[in-house]
Amino acid sequence: MQKNDANFTPIFDGKTLTGWHFVPRLPVPRAPGEPGPDPTTEKYKRAAQTCGKWTVEDGAITGRQDPPGSGYGGYLLSDGLYGDFELIFEAHPDWPADTGILVRTSALGSQGFQILLDHRRSGNIGGIYGNGIGGFHGISFTLDATYDEQGNPEGLRLEDPSTTIEPLTPDKPALLDYAADGEQFLSIWKWNDWNTFKIRVEGASPRITVHINDMKITEMNTADLKHPFYDATKVLELLGPKGHIAFEIHDNDPGMGEARWAPNAACRWRNIRIWELSQPGNEPNI
Template identity: 75%
Template sequence: MVPEEDAFAPIFDGTTLKGWHAVPRLPVAFAPGAPEPDPLSDAYIRASRTSGRWSVEDGAIVGRQDPPGSGNGAYLLSDGVYGDMELIFEARPDWPADTGILVRASALGSQGYQILLDHRRSGNIGGLYGNGIGGFHAIAFTLDAETDGEGRLSGLRLEDPGSSLEPLTPDKPALLDYAATGEEFLSVWKWDDWNEFRIRVEGEVPRITVSINGQKISEVDTGAIRHPSYDVRAVRELLGTKGHIAFEVHDNDPRMGEARWGANAACRWRRIRIREL
């Protein structure tokens, strides 16, 4: 029998971006069938001008805004498309860096099932978001940064609900078939260090399971989601049964500005490997 880890094939060679390509973070319809964004709008034109700043540094893919601090987002997509799979990688985000990993993503990058890596105030890590497919937000906790006695960032803590920029309303955890508590997440997360994600995607309309550093964080049957803007059949028609893997560099919106992505922030991904099921 082949050892489990030997069944995973690398999809990043550690030295180049071969097998990956960058695309702009273009505005898309909120959900299939919703109004399409105006390609002549200032926001659309501004977004189309950059595909982010992607590099390989010390064996890791590094994503930044281009130019840094510009507020412009982007995606890095796998050339390959994948259906049922298990994906493993390590990530190390700066604070604040609102990023994520999309699976079954369209060629635009901005349509798919996003595993959240919102390493910023009011963010969640390990939950799911319906990117361009209805905006469902399947999360069980929100986070903020902890500071030491001298005001320096020192770790993550659970957010005070009264100060949240994005309230954790009851409908959000209700979408999860399994949800780790915020305390369970914090017990395994390593601040300013590498954290291993394991994401399993299985089914035509997939069941998605996320573990971080060996701790199961979330599980969602996307075929059973009940959400006002999520239409299972329309999403299945839009995405099909295979899609790209996409790493995200978020743009900065007027409401959050640099609280969403710091002026010189980056996120890093390494040891990216996959097993097709």
């Protein structure tokens, strides 16, 4: 327990999905004002038919594709809307499971600032992605798994750049005001276990700071973010000063298939609590 835990409010009761609702993982424009997807396509229609499978198991929200191996995901959204806050929770993803935590999210779930939890090949954990708000990709390392003699994953390692399917180009870390390196991240990440995330969101176009297991991993100021498809004014008009918190179950795709989300994979979240920064000086220590 942290010394400020009494100031945080639980937003998950550990037993039910009361206070949360799920929506499909529908395609959206890359950025506000760009053309949207064609809702008459079979892909769009199929995606609209599932929201993923969300259950509460052993005190944790658990997300899976529905049906398992279908390749289609969804979002679980908080009923509440939140502006400036610090969010704390524990996460436990299977391998591979491509998920994330979205903040300042629209009612669609697909539009918001995503803190990455891409627990799969060429993935990143703790970086920040512009989901439907420009597609910016603020990361400083990519990951892969180590495997035992039977071919079972047994831990994380830094990815070999020569075999990556998502190159770590110089523009990606340049988006971040602070970035831990991959070796620092690996020193604190707990494989096949619970890891504690702290996400601070503050400002109309927010400054977002991510800690994992008490280590600062990333910081990004989206008010002055420079990216070809990101416009802070248009994003603020789209999202407003408050939004939902969302957890993601990713779709699969032709390029990665089940390497993005394994047929029986799940991600789990528990001990979800929030401190709303509504009054001057009412701020947690991070």
